[in-house]
Amino acid sequence: MATDEVRWVAEARRGDRNAFRRLVEAYSRALFALCLRITRDSTMAEDAVQEALFNAYRHLGDFDGRSSFKTWLHRIAVNAALEQLRRNGKHGVTFSDASPDDDGEDFLASRADEAPTPDRHALGGEIGRQIEDQLARMSTLERTAFVMRHHEGQSLETIAETLSLNISASKQAIFRAVRKLRGALEPLR
């Protein structure tokens, strides 16, 4: 797969649209999942994928191979998703927006003595819904930083670079996002 990908990228850079189509087929569904997690809207996510792939095609010549093609493409997709939110007026919440979850105090200790029970495991579907709610409560940048770190496995450095933040701000975004997630489990205890 890696060899094929290198070949497709090289051929696509020379203008071979069939090769680029291979790359699109390989990555578009994963890009959709990423963009939907950020935008929370399937139409915006699809438009973001479209824009990301179009931008990727236009800038294939800039891909220098220092990161993997997937990482490069996913970074473009993150920015395309944020752009969709901006265009649709849903990017208003920024890092400066404080919330009661942003107190910076430790929150794990208060529930640390509770062990998971079989009943709680049985409520997996409900937990999923609660997590959805909590993800929706996050600011765009908190959610984006969390999605990149948790779901995409991107480093803080990459997150900072993609979101034009410093490392400290990226960390703070992830800390706040994780704090907000605790609300997903509390109603079930």
Next chain:
Amino acid sequence: MNTISDNDLILYFYRDGLDAARIGEIDDALFASPDLRARYTRLQQMLHAVDADPAPEPDAQFNERVWQRLDARIAALDPAAPATGWRVRLFDTLHSLLVPRAAFAAACMLLLAIGVGFYAGRSTAPQPDEIAQTRANAMATRVLDAYVAEHLRATEGLLLTAVNSDDAGLVGNRDLAASLVDSNRLYAQAATRSGNARLADFLRQLEPVLLELANQSPDTSVQSIDGLRDYLKKTDLLFQVRATQARIDATGKHST
């Protein structure tokens, strides 16, 4: 042990943002402190619960839909590059015979062919063979449809770029817009001649917008560019282009 915060545990979970020495300290502290282990377990449970949320999946036609739109936009970006659809491949052979102003030249040839075909069939044959004429008309319509579908794909790409790109990108497409104006006019004439008034009317509606895009220049004011974008958004022109394209594609499939 309280020197290890929840934030440290979050970074420890991801093994990111901590140096090796700090990771070692947290390892030791987790081994030594049941309370810290309980806190870390709590964090793990929470983050693993997030993993239980399945990755969102698009519908089955997603890949094809994305590629169709993308291919049109790429074609608009670089009209000389070969496209990948079957219809495009079929007509590449014809296009390869044409000069760089391919769209315009193809439209001219098409107009001529349709004109000759229709008038020859109707007026010069001493005893017209109705079946042959019907076939000729159907073939002419299919050829027109195929060319117009390609024209609309290129137009869709142009309009998408106009709506989405920065001002420089919009101005950079004016040559393409100018070539589409010429071919659009000829396709509208061809559609009229072949009796497809609906298509002809629609193509005529496109002309002012194509002209506007062809006349963009680096000196064009921001207000003017924004006005054009607003117009495109408000009139649903992009949607109408896609709908017409889909209708032509569907007609082509039924007739083959």
